[in-house]
Amino acid sequence: MNRKFGIKLDNIDFCIVGGGIVGLSVAYVLGQNGYQGAVLEGGPYFGDQSTGRNSGVLHAGLYYPKNSLKHLTCIDGNLLWRHWAQILRIPLNPCGKFVVARDSEERDTLDALYLRAQSNGVASVSWANRKNLEALSHFVKVDQAFFSGNSGVIDVPAAVTALRRQVESLGFLTLVNHIVQAIKPLGNEHVVSLKEGEIKARFVINCAGHGAVSLRRQLGLTELSPVMVKGTYLRLTKKLRHPWLIYPLPGKDGLGLGIHNVLEVDGALKFGPDTEPCENLDYQISQIAIDRIRESVHSFFYGIKPEELQPDLSGIRSRLLYNGEPYHDFWLKGPQDHQIPGYIELCGIDSPGLTAAPALANRVLRIVRSELEND
Ligand SMILES: Cc1cc2nc3c(=O)[nH]c(=O)nc-3n(C[C@H](O)[C@H](O)[C@H](O)COP(=O)(O)OP(=O)(O)OC[C@H]3O[C@@H](n4cnc5c(N)ncnc54)[C@H](O)[C@@H]3O)c2cc1C
Incomplete structure (x- = not known):
């Protein structure tokens, strides 16, 4: 027992750094698969940074380069959220969205986006008909538009609360005001340093949002800014x-x-x-x-x-x-990429990271399983 934490937290299997939607989704998926550990959130609340400061939109996958991590996890995440929303009773408004060209000069760009949506395999995308355009013209300036039926809105605070509750009931500890200061590999484990003391963890999953890059730098991984x-x-x-x-x-x-x-x-x-x-x-x-x-x-x-x-x-x-050049995709890497056993990192999780979170979590689970198979 590590008395400084007031709970049994000196040696755990999984230490998830960051209690945003990504850290909570990862903990939920791991918990559902029988794994346990702790989610350490540095701030006073879960989901208070990017997770609590966005549009709450479940994107459909229209915008992203084909086969990028953003494209693939957005489509999978959109589907998974619909399932999670049902089983966790999270309000979801399946309202759909129109993407609009305001005038004829914007038509080519709208056409190109429509083609990208088709090439990305996004379901339920269709051109607006005359009736749709008439309805839209009550709200916005519109020349042409298409509709994405898989876009919707999720109640993010409800999602954060529901996930935290589930994660706890699956055996994860969730702690606020626990800032991870450093991560150091030690044999097959990691020593995670906090103001309150040290924790040993078999796996560390860096989901620290804006803090993720500075944590990875301490592991000698310097190519990202x-x-x-x-x-x-x-x-x-x-x-x-x-x-x-x-x-x-x-x-x-x-x-x-x-x-x-x-x-x-x-x-x-x-x-x-x-x-x-x-x-x-x-x-x-x-x-x-x-x-x-x-x-x-x-x-x-x-x-x-x-x-x-x-x-x-x-x-x-x-x-x-990435090495000084803009990097446009999500960054999800595991031991096979950086050769640090038991360390998995998610950096640059901007939009559509809310949508993609459940799918990113499934990918983390796959990395964990393959790492455990090699043990
Ligand atoms: C303006 C805006 C609009 C957006 N709109 C959408 C949208 O409509 N749809 C969509 O899918 N996505 C959207 N996104 C993207 C989405 O919000 C993010 O991708 C998602 O919230 C990222 O979640 P996260 O858990 O990685 O990060 P965060 O929510 O930032 O969570 C990271 C957590 O880690 C904690 N932390 C940091 N350092 C440490 C440390 N050292 N120790 C412990 N804890 C630490 C932080 O306090 C924070 O709570 C939008 C983003 C923004 C900013």
Whole structure:
């Protein structure tokens, strides 16, 4: 017994670093397969960083290069969330989404996105017919559009609560305010250092979001650098009902999917996120971001005055440079990649990481199994 932790935590099988949606999904999948350990969250709450600061959209897999990890885990994760939502009673709004070309100049880009969706094998994608376009024209400026029936919205706080509860009932300890300071391999194990003391773990799974790259550096893995891109949301102060998600075409900077409507579970409407490179985990909302989003909403959505949009919250996307060059995919590596037994890492999990989390967790399980077979 390690008295400093007040619980039996000196020697465990699995130490999951980070209590966002990825860490919790990994713990859930491992727990369902009979494995046990601890999830260590450095902050005061689970799911308080990127996980609690996004659009809550279950993406369908339209946007990502074919066969990239983003493409494959987005499609699998979307399906798995529908199952998890049912068994864990997580509210999910299967509203679908329209992707819209505002004028004829945007048609080629919309066509290209539609073709990518088809080539990616995304189900339930169809061009808007005349009736759809008429319905859409009550909400936005539209020239042409397609509908993605597999896109939807999930109640993220409910998902975090449900997963944490499940993970605990499957035998995992979940601790907040436990910042992992260092990970050191020791024989076939790892020593995980915290302010409260040390833990020995057979497997360490680095799901630390914005903290993931600095942890891996301590293991001598230096080819990645973190990049942060902030996204702000504004809340609509009046009641208005939008039946679907409505997205413009993605921004040319490749950093975001375009400022869209966000359908909250309670029926409230938000708009965002914009894209703004940033240096620190600073969630303050600038006037520049407010003006940018108001302007963008005004030029696309009907019936919304700029002053009816007020600051809500911001999130920060976790992206990567690989040897100094932008790296656009998720980074999921195990011992076969970096030759450190029992260490698995997930870095650069930006959008669609919420959607992909269950599928990423299944991939972690596969790595664990193959590592155990080689023991
Ligand atoms: C603006 C925005 C919009 C987005 N929209 C969508 C969307 O609509 N759909 C979608 O699928 N995805 C979306 N995403 C992406 C999605 O939010 C992320 O991919 C997902 O939340 C990543 O989860 P995570 O668990 O990896 O990271 P996080 O939620 O950031 O969790 C990592 C956790 O690790 C903890 N931690 C860090 N360092 C340490 C340490 N040393 N010790 C212990 N704990 C530590 C942190 O406190 C944090 O809680 C969006 C992201 C942003 C920012």
